[in-house]
Amino acid sequence: MNIEQTVSTAVQELALGSAFSFDELVSALQERRNRTLRIIELVDLGDHDGICAVWLITDSEDLVLHAHSDSVLHRQQFVLHEFAHMILGHGDDDDYFVDDFLLPDIPPHTRRRLLARQDLDSESEVAAESLADRLAAAIRGSAFTKSRYLEIFG
Numbered sequence: 001m002n003i004e005q006t007v008s009t010a011v012q013e014l015a016l017g018s019a020f021s022f023d024e025l026v027s028a029l030q031e032r033r034n035r036t037l038r039i040i041e042l043v044d045l046g047d048h049d050g051i052c053a054v055w056l057i058t059d060s061e062d063l064v065l066h067a068h069s070d071s072v073l074h075r076q077q078f079v080l081h082e083f084a085h086m087i088l089g090h091g092d093d094d095d096y097f098v099d100d101f102l103l104p105d106i107p108p109h110t111r112r113r114l115l116a117r118q119d120l121d122s123e124s125e126v127a128a129e130s131l132a133d134r135l136a137a138a139i140r141g142s143a144f145t146k147s148r149y150l151e152i153f154g
């Protein structure tokens with residue numbers, strides 16, 4: 001399957017339609033993974049560190065830690081990229097175990113994946129970025145639908 005197909009299939013499997021809100025996506029992911037999903041901003045982590053977001057799998061939760069960015073859209077993109085890895089099942093590969101240099105306060109067994117978005121050379125990174133773009137478009141579509149609704153009926 002090529003990346004385009006992989007991404008389209010993943011979007012279809014979400015069964016959220018072509019436009020959905022960020023919150024609807026989070027709910028769908030929690031339900032699908034049967035775990036709590038928490039999104040946390042790491043104030044100390046900046047874009048310049050080359051790492052924009054990290055997905056950690058603990059016994060009961062998925063944690064997405066992301067760098068601060070003044071742009072809401074950037075932040076959303078960091079987080080959606082990690083969601084994309086979740087949706088594509090990338091966290092199930094054990095070769096993603098990572099070092100702990102960034103996260104001294106988090107116990108080792110909770111560390112699972114650490115992702116540098118700049119590292120887009122592998123196929124899974126390209127797929128994740130592509131899926132993140134599709135999710136962002138769907139979320140924009142949802143915002144547009146709602147604002148149109150308000151324009152007409154609000």
Ligand SMILES: [Zn+2]
Pocket residue numbers: 081085115116117124125128
């Ligand atoms: Zn990635």
